[in-house]
Amino acid sequence: ELASAEYWVRHVREAVRFADGVGVLAGEGVTRFLEIGPDSTLTALAQNSLPDDTHDPGDAVFASMLRKDRSEVETVLACIAAGYTAGLFVDWTAVIGEVSTAGVDLPTYAFQRERFWPQTKRSEVVRDAELWGSAEPEEARELAHTLNIGEDVVQEVLAGLSARHRDRAVRAEVDGWRYRVDWQEAALPPGDGPTGQWLVLHSAGRSAHLDTVTAALPEHLLLSLSDDPDRAELARAVAALPGPQIAGVVVLCETVVQALIATQAMGDAKVAGPTWLVTRGAVSVGDLDDGPLRAEQAAVWGLGRVAALEHPDRWGGLVDLPEAPGADAAALLASVFSCSSEDQLALREGRIHARRLRQASAQRPTGPGWKPEGRVLITGGTGALGAHVARWLVRRGATDLVLTGRQGPAAAGAGELVAELRDSGAQRVSVEACDVSDRAAVADLLSRHRVSAVFHVAGVPDHMPFDDIDAAHVGRVVGAKAWGAVYLDELTCGWDLSAFVV
CATH class of the missing domain: 4.10.860 (DNA Excision Repair, Uvrb; Chain A)
Structure with missing residues (x-):
């Protein structure tokens, strides 16, 4: 009736019955009233027209799109904000555009803080x-x-x-x-899948699952990654790509360096769409068939979580594929790429699983626990953490320790630590200079010390912002911790070790 000319003729000539209209709406459960007109006259009338028997008049929201003699932009924004605070969905990107990532000056007054800590027993x-x-x-x-x-x-x-x-x-x-990682099946919100043109970066000649990824994307461009990609060159190549603006990026990487350089280059090239890192064998989803796990792919997940924290504006997420994707993998991947509510996902047996952090109960040993016997190796043993582990081992009964560090006996405090350990009960404490990122050096060390347990504490605590990291930095940090663990594992293979702790 509202769309007929006759209604509006009667509306002008006869009684409007505005209060009756508001009353009927309130009776039907309507609680949101929006005035579309040049002022807020009807908004005030509607508030006064609610029937006395309205269930809870305080739940009703009245808003005006325009007000006389006021800024139209401010009035419309105030109207939208009123609806948003009342629980209505607002597409803020449509209202105010893309969110700026420029820095915001903090106020100069002292903050009023209230700290919240995990509650324990x-x-x-x-x-x-x-x-x-x-x-x-x-x-x-x-x-x-x-x-x-x-x-x-x-x-x-x-x-x-x-x-x-x-x-x-x-x-x-x-x-x-104590917390543990858990995986739960995720029902992603329905969507139309990814739209626009996507860029797929893949390792040259070695990309598994490339067909699965491209099948999940309606339009895509392919660009190969070398084993040692150049960040500036990659950014220039992406910026020079033909066609419309890139809607999103998928990186099929074999190494941490490829994942790092690709993600950095997308920022350098000002790619507006999200960047997704796709791995295989990076995570274990529990009882399901994960296939072979790959340490380097797991490291890509560690890198990706840092990228998500430092650059949420250009982050999409991490998704791990099975060794042999099923026929529905492309459709599942399409729903993942169009999802903004989850960013750590794994596809297994035709289902999508999301990563969760759960509080874990302590499982304490019922027996006396592990006791050190024979000679124990502590890499990084002259550092702060290594010294802490050495003291703990002596308290547990260790009497023969081998402590390593890049500087060996010349490390600051090494002499005092040796004296302290001997006073605490250690009979023999050797301090050796050894760079555990050097396989030959580790082999030489183990040829002189047949150890019964290994505590790999050595590492390079060298922290940098994500965009400042380069391949050399990755090699330096990963060499000490990750490759050191690999060399120690390989060179003690077949030894009767009672413990190998990283």
């Missing part, structure tokens, strides 16, 4: 431990008299119980910090 255990604290002399004397034993024995027993319960309190707090 410590408080409950601490309250329990207070009951076992050292008793006052009168209480100890009374308890000794009741039990007919010496007062000094009572104090010793209470002190031991108090220490035990304090240890339980600390353990309970630490247990509250």
